[in-house]
Amino acid sequence: MDTAILARVEDFCIREGLLQPGAPQHLAAAVSGGADSMALLLLLQQLQPRFGYTLSACHVNHGLRGQSADRDEAFVRAECARLGVPLRVFHAAELASPPAHAGEDWARRLRYACFARLCGEGIDVVATAHTANDQAETLLLRLARGTGLHGAGGIRPRRGCYLRPLLCLSRAETEAVCRAAGQPWVTDETNDTDAYARNRLRRAALPALRSTNEAAVENLARFCEKAGRADAYFAGQAEQLLSIARLDAAQTARKAPKAKAAWRLEPLQGADPLILEAALHSLVAPVRDAEEKYIRLLAELVEQGSGAVQLTDTVRFCAGSGMLWQEEGRPEAAAAPAFSLPFAPADGAEFALPGGQTLKTRLFVSGFREKTQGVHKKDLKNRADYARITLLYSALTLRTRQPGDRFRPAGRGLSKPLRKWMNEAGIPAGIREGLPLLAAGSEILWVCGEGFAEGLAPDEETAQILQLELENGGTTHEHE
Numbered sequence: 001m002d003t004a005i006l007a008r009v010e011d012f013c014i015r016e017g018l019l020q021p022g023a024p025q026h027l028a029a030a031v032s033g034g035a036d037s038m039a040l041l042l043l044l045q046q047l048q049p050r051f052g053y054t055l056s057a058c059h060v061n062h063g064l065r066g067q068s069a070d071r072d073e074a075f076v077r078a079e080c081a082r083l084g085v086p087l088r089v090f091h092a093a094e095l096a097s098p099p100a101h102a103g104e105d106w107a108r109r110l111r112y113a114c115f116a117r118l119c120g121e122g123i124d125v126v127a128t129a130h131t132a133n134d135q136a137e138t139l140l141l142r143l144a145r146g147t148g149l150h151g152a153g154g155i156r157p158r159r160g161c162y163l164r165p166l167l168c169l170s171r172a173e174t175e176a177v178c179r180a181a182g183q184p185w186v187t188d189e190t191n192d193t194d195a196y197a198r199n200r201l202r203r204a205a206l207p208a209l210r211s212t213n214e215a216a217v218e219n220l221a222r223f224c225e226k227a228g229r230a231d232a233y234f235a236g237q238a239e240q241l242l243s244i245a246r247l248d249a250a251q252t253a254r255k256a257p258k259a260k261a262a263w264r265l266e267p268l269q270g271a272d273p274l275i276l277e278a279a280l281h282s283l284v285a286p287v288r289d290a291e292e293k294y295i296r297l298l299a300e301l302v303e304q305g306s307g308a309v310q311l312t313d314t315v316r317f318c319a320g321s322g323m324l325w326q327e328e329g330r331p332e333a334a335a336a337p338a339f340s341l342p343f344a345p346a347d348g349a350e351f352a353l354p355g356g357q358t359l360k361t362r363l364f365v366s367g368f369r370e371k372t373q374g375v376h377k378k379d380l381k382n383r384a385d386y387a388r389i390t391l392l393y394s395a396l397t398l399r400t401r402q403p404g405d406r407f408r409p410a411g412r413g414l415s416k417p418l419r420k421w422m423n424e425a426g427i428p429a430g431i432r433e434g435l436p437l438l439a440a441g442s443e444i445l446w447v448c449g450e451g452f453a454e455g456l457a458p459d460e461e462t463a464q465i466l467q468l469e470l471e472n473g474g475t476t477h478e479h480e
Contacts, residue, residue: 002180005173009043010050012168016157019051019165025124026054027163028088030115031080033059033072033186036129039174040166041085042181044127056086058126060114062107063092068189075186090114104196119161127163130155133171136220137201146292149274150235150281153228154221170217231278238278241271247323256318259325268302268324276302283326287315297426307449310426340399343438345386345466351398353436359398362467381410381451385458386466393440400434407444408454418444425450436470 013019019027029044031037041057048055059076061069073089080087092110115126135154142151157164166174178185209216245263247255252262268276280298284290288311297309301319310316316327337354345361352358363386389396405418409425416424422432427449438446446452448470458465 002177005169005177006043006046008168009165010047012157013047013051013163013165018158018163019047019053021051024052024054026056026122028115028118028123028126029055029057029085030111030126030128031057031059031076031087032129032188033076033079034129034188035175035178035185036131036166036171038079038183038185039169039177040127040129041080041083042177042183043165045083045085056088056123058088058090058114058118060090060111061092062110064107072186072188075184079183088118090117104198115162123161125161125163127165129166129174130164131166131169131171131174132217132221133202133206135167135224136206136217137198139220139224140201140205141197148277148281148292148295149227149231150278150290151292152224153231154224156228167221234274234278235282237272237275238282241267241275241279242282245324252325255321255323256325258327258329259318260328262323262325265302265305265319265322265324269305273299283317284311287311293424294426304449308428308431310428316426316428338400338433340397343396343398353398354434357436358471359436360469360471362469363464364467365464381457382469383458383465383467384446384452384456385462386464387462388456389445389466393443393445395440396445397439399437399439401432401437401444402442404442405437405439405444406442407447410451410454410457418447438468 027044029037029041031041044055057076057080059073061073063069077087077089094114118126138154139152142154155164155167157167169177175185177183206217209220213219242263245265245267247262247264252259256262268279271279276299277295280295280302281290284294284298288294294309294311298317301307301309301317302324304319305322306320308316308318314328318325318327339354341351341353343351345363347361347363349361350358351361401418406415407418407421408415409421427435436448437444444453445456446468
């Protein structure tokens with residue numbers, strides 16, 4: 001056993017609070033049979049006298065690879081018996097049969113369901129064999145898909161009852177541990193296919209980065225560690241922010257009877273953007289994967305102060321009357337009728353819409369600096385270059401959606417079917433049919449609650465600005 005590697009893992013476990021000397025607990029190592037997990041088992045055996053835990057192992061046979069999976073199970077059984085480590089084996093059929101197109105995500109969920117069962121049966125913690133390579137791959141995948149500071153923190157050393165003692169080692173080092181101990185391992189043949197994004201990244205992107213800097217993997221993993229610490233700091237600040245903004249049960253019931261929880265908008269709108277982002281992440285994470293786009297949608301909702309974001313079929317966040325609140329339940333069917341009105345704006349013109357709504361238009365001329373200075377961002381998004389609209393489009397209509405409509409959201413650089421965009425943007429199903437739109441044929445120029453389409457924003461050359469304001473029952477709301 002390489003004593004330097006063993007010392008690094010020991011120091012990492014103590015520094016990250018994964019293991020503490022003299023704190024008896026039952027630790028189960030998740031062992032697939034690969035080099036990483038066999039090195040994990042060997043290292044935990046070596047560290048056992050130092051920390052005093054009870055050590056066992058667990059193996060999950062997903063039932064996806066037929067004879068290869070059975071081979072891996074037999075190998076793990078034999079090696080654990082040779083090493084004297086008690087083993088618990090799970091088979092997929094114990095919890096759930098594989099779906100028709102089961103993949104990596106399903107297999108991962110199955111593994112963690114098995115680990116959770118172990119913890120329910122008396123195991124204190126489960127150690128998994130994630131390495132610095134896994135950390136680097138996770139970071140690159142998240143950056144490619146879009147992530148914030150929380151996602152950039154990568155795989156955390158500890159999450160609940162799950163420990164990752166090998167995040168301080170590279171994959172090359174885990175193989176070196178096995179070779180030094182004469183420990184064989186098995187290789188999952190699916191690692192050689194390019195069918196999975198992680199495999200493509202592992203086989204192409206990481207070697208390219210290492211050709212630039214041999215320490216690329218370690219540097220990426222170190223960045224995750226720093227990002228994780230920064231995220232923990234902002235998470236603490238976010239918890240304080242939500243605590244200050246949170247309405248108590250009586251206030252929530254009085255002001256938003258359907259709300260599961262509610263917060264005052266004023267402290268949220270005045271918060272540092274990074275702290276607000278962390279706060280919104282903590283609200284989204286229990287509901288669904290907290291991808292960057294959902295955090296951005298909620299941040300825009302907070303900034304706008306009115307509207308709704310549908311996160312799932314049953315959970316949505318709403319803003320209005322100085323509050324942000326979370327509702328649960330299926331959205332109600334749309335009650336607003338469809339409508340279509342010719343649109344010819346004039347300064348101060350009003351358009352009466354179904355449901356007691358009124359759309360007000362403003363046309364004004366001003367210097368660009370005067371138009372932007374001291375103007376809220378939602379106002380800017382709610383304004384367009386009127387000359388550009390009249391030059392590019394004719395026969396404008398204020399109406400509800402129709403089949404074939406397309407929208408080019410600002411800042412996205414591409415046109416999408418309106419129906420698809422509404423799904424992605426989380427527009428509540430119950431309001432889609434009655435949502436006011438400004439259209440030129442099937443091209444949507446403005447969506448109530450989102451703003452004007454790409455390419456219509458005023459700039460230094462703008463001579464005349466069009467602004468739209470929607471009024472509900474006497475209360476004016478300026479929609480992005």
